[in-house]
Amino acid sequence: MGNFENLYQALQQVDGFIYPNEIELRWGILIVLYPYITGLVAGAFILASLNRVFNVKALNPIYEISLLASFSFLLVATMPLVAHLGRPDRFYEMLMTPHFTSAMAIFGFVYLWYLMVVLLLEIWFDYRRDIVLWSNEKKGPVKYIYKILTLGVFDISPKAVKWDEKIGYIITVVGIPSAFLLHGYVGFIFGSLKANPWWSSVLMPVVFLFSAMVSGISLVLFLYMVISWIRKQKLDMQCLDTIGKFLFYILIMDFTLEALDQVHRIYVSEESFDIISILMSKLFVTLTIMQVLLGTLVPVGILGFFQFHKPNEIIRKISYFLVSILVLVGIFFMRWNVVIGGQLFSKSFLGFTTYKASFFGAEGFGIAILLMAIPFGILAFMLWLLPPWKKTHE
Amino acid sequence: MEKENTKVSSRRDFFKKSGAIAGGLLLVSMLDPLKQIKALAGEKPKGKGAWYGIGVDLEKCIGCGSCAKACKTENNVPKEPFFFRSWVEQYSVTANGVVKVQSPNGGVDGFKQPVLDKEIEKSFFIPKSCNHCAKSPCEQVCPVGATFISPDGVVLVDETYCIGCGYCVQACPYACRYLHPVKHTADKCTLCYHRIKKGLAPACITVCPTGAKIYGDLNDKNSDLVKFIKEHNCTVLKPHLNTKPKFFYNALKEEAE
Numbered sequence: 001m002g003n004f005e006n007l008y009q010a011l012q013q014v015d016g017f018i019y020p021n022e023i024e025l026r027w028g029i030l031i032v033l034y035p036y037i038t039g040l041v042a043g044a045f046i047l048a049s050l051n052r053v054f055n056v057k058a059l060n061p062i063y064e065i066s067l068l069a070s071f072s073f074l075l076v077a078t079m080p081l082v083a084h085l086g087r088p089d090r091f092y093e094m095l096m097t098p099h100f101t102s103a104m105a106i107f108g109f110v111y112l113w114y115l116m117v118v119l120l121l122e123i124w125f126d127y128r129r130d131i132v133l134w135s136n137e138k139k140g141p142v143k144y145i146y147k148i149l150t151l152g153v154f155d156i157s158p159k160a161v162k163w164d165e166k167i168g169y170i171i172t173v174v175g176i177p178s179a180f181l182l183h184g185y186v187g188f189i190f191g192s193l194k195a196n197p198w199w200s201s202v203l204m205p206v207v208f209l210f211s212a213m214v215s216g217i218s219l220v221l222f223l224y225m226v227i228s229w230i231r232k233q234k235l236d237m238q239c240l241d242t243i244g245k246f247l248f249y250i251l252i253m254d255f256t257l258e259a260l261d262q263v264h265r266i267y268v269s270e271e272s273f274d275i276i277s278i279l280m281s282k283l284f285v286t287l288t289i290m291q292v293l294l295g296t297l298v299p300v301g302i303l304g305f306f307q308f309h310k311p312n313e314i315i316r317k318i319s320y321f322l323v324s325i326l327v328l329v330g331i332f333f334m335r336w337n338v339v340i341g342g343q344l345f346s347k348s349f350l351g352f353t354t355y356k357a358s359f360f361g362a363e364g365f366g367i368a369i370l371l372m373a374i375p376f377g378i379l380a381f382m383l384w385l386l387p388p389w390k391k392t393h394e
Numbered sequence: 395m396e397k398e399n400t401k402v403s404s405r406r407d408f409f410k411k412s413g414a415i416a417g418g419l420l421l422v423s424m425l426d427p428l429k430q431i432k433a434l435a436g437e438k439p440k441g442k443g444a445w446y447g448i449g450v451d452l453e454k455c456i457g458c459g460s461c462a463k464a465c466k467t468e469n470n471v472p473k474e475p476f477f478f479r480s481w482v483e484q485y486s487v488t489a490n491g492v493v494k495v496q497s498p499n500g501g502v503d504g505f506k507q508p509v510l511d512k513e514i515e516k517s518f519f520i521p522k523s524c525n526h527c528a529k530s531p532c533e534q535v536c537p538v539g540a541t542f543i544s545p546d547g548v549v550l551v552d553e554t555y556c557i558g559c560g561y562c563v564q565a566c567p568y569a570c571r572y573l574h575p576v577k578h579t580a581d582k583c584t585l586c587y588h589r590i591k592k593g594l595a596p597a598c599i600t601v602c603p604t605g606a607k608i609y610g611d612l613n614d615k616n617s618d619l620v621k622f623i624k625e626h627n628c629t630v631l632k633p634h635l636n637t638k639p640k641f642f643y644n645a646l647k648e649e650a651e
Contacts, residue, residue: 004474004476004575007474007476011475011476017483017494017495017496017497019481019497019522019568019569020475020476020478020481020497020499020500020569021476021477021478021481021563021569021570021571021572022569023475023476024476024572024573026560026563026564026573027560027564081559084559084560085557085558085559086556086557086558086559086560086573086574086577086578086579086580087556087557087558087578087579088557090538090555090556090557090558091557093538093555093557094537094538094557097538097539098537098538099536099537099538099539101534101535102534102535102536102537102538102539102561103535104535104537104559104561105537105538108537189561193531193535193564193565194531194567194635195531195564195565195566195567195635196564343564346569347567347568347569348495348569350493350495
C-alpha cells in the first residue's frame, strides 16, 4: 500500500471546497522538469540556428556548444516523464500503440523526429570531417569510437565536405520549425485541456515557445562562460553582447505574451477568474517574485541598459552571468507556476489543495536534482568526445 | 495495361462501397426516432444496442451517502478519503447568499450541517460520479487508448494497459478520476459494468433508499431514464465545456452548476 501521510496532511490544509479526488496533486516536480528541459533543448537549438541559417557570425563560438547542449538535454527530456508514470514499465506502449487523438501520444513521435532526424544528423554532418580526422590521428580505444562514429564514410574530399555543409544547412532549416514544433507541442499538451482554465489558453504553445528560447539562450550563455573559465580561455565579448541582445528581444516578446495572457484573463473575467486571482496571490513568491521580478524584469532591465550604454567588460561579464542564472531560475518557476499552480485550485473553483514534495521518494526533489545533473554530465562527455575547440575551421 | 485496369476498377469499387456505406449511414440517421434525446446526450446516432446514461432526482436525495459507501465496497475502491468513484456533495446556502460546500470522506459517513439552522436559506445534496461523457475529454487525451468508450456508451479504463500518466485525471472537468494507489493506473466509475451486463443495477442505484438515482438505456424510449429526462427539467454539469455528459440532474440549483 502507498504511504498516505502526505495526503492526510494535505487534507488538513485544504482551503475551501475541493472535489474529494483532488487532494492528491497528480503532477509534481518531475512534470515541472519535463517542459523545463524540453524548453532548454528547443531554445539552445534555435540559438545555434541563428548562427547557421541567419548567418549571425558573432555567434560562431557557441554554435557547437549550443548543439551539444541541446542534444544532452534532449536525451534526458523524457526521463522525468517516464519516471513519474504509475506504470513506467508500460512506457513503450505510447510509441507502440499511440492513441492519435492524444497530444501526449504524439509527443513521442515529435521527440523522436527531433532527436533522430534533426539533432543527431546535424551534429554528425557538422563533425563528420573531424571525426574522420580524429579516427586517423587518435590512438588506443578512442580511435575505434571515432571509427564507429564515421559510420564507414571516410570521404573528406572538399567536394564531400561541401556536401556536408549543404546538408547540415538544410537540416538546420528543417530544424527550426521542428524546434518550434517540439516545444510548442509541450505547450499544447497543457493548453488543450479545457478542464483547467489556468492551462487552457490558445497562447500556451506560443508562450512556451518563447520561454523556451529565453531559457535555451540563457543556458548557452551560462555554459559558454563556465566552459571558457574552466578552459581558461578569453570570452568573446562580441559573442556575449550578441547573445545578450537576442536574449533581451526575446525576453520582451516572452513577457509581452505572458502579460497578454494575464491581461486577457483579467479583462474577460470568466467564471474561473475569481479563483485564478486568488491563485495568483497564492503564487506570490514563485510567480511575482521569482518568475516576473527576478526572472524577467531584472534581466530585461540589465540587458536593456546594455543596449544603450556598454559598461566595461568585467561588469558586462558578471552581469551576463547573473542574467543567465536569473533567467534560468525564472523560467524554472514559470514551469512550476504552470504545472503546480494549475493543480492547486479545484475544478469546482471553490477551493485549494497544497503541494509538498519530499526530498526522497520516486517523485521527490532528490530525483529532480539528479535528473537536472545528468545532462551536464552528458554534455561534459560530449565536449570531451567532440571538442568544438579542436574542430578544423576553414 | 492490365495492371492499371485492375487499379482503376478497384478504386472505383472503393468509391462505390464507401458511397454506399455513407448513404446507408445517412439513411439510418434520418430514420432515428430518438434523435432529440441523443442530441441532448450529444450522441451521434449509434446502432441498435444500448446507450447508457444516469439520472438523479435531486429533490429525492437525502444525502445518506449510501451510494458512495456501496460503491467503495462493491468496486474495492481504496478506503482512504482520497479516492472516490462515487461521492456526495452537500451545498448549504445562507440567507446572505454565502455558499458552503463540503464532502467529508466523499459523504461515505453521512453529513453534519455546517451552517446554523437559523442561517440556512437552502441546503441540498448532489451525488456525483463519472458522467460517462459522449465526448469525453479523458478518452481523447489517453496516450495509449487505455481509456475507451464501450459500445454501450460507458467510459472504461483497461487497467492492464493504462500507463498511469495521469493525463486523464487532468482532463476530466469533474474530477471523477484518481490514480489507484496500488495498481498505479487510472480508476473511475464503470457504472458497475460487471453488474449491468448481468442485468443488475449499479451498486449506488441498488442501495439508494429514496430511488433518487436511476440508470437506463438512452436508445430505448420506454426506459425509465428516457421517461425521467422527458418528464423533468434536467440539466448536466458544466454544459459549456461541451463534453456531452450522460449524467442528468433534475432540480440542479444554480449554486452547483
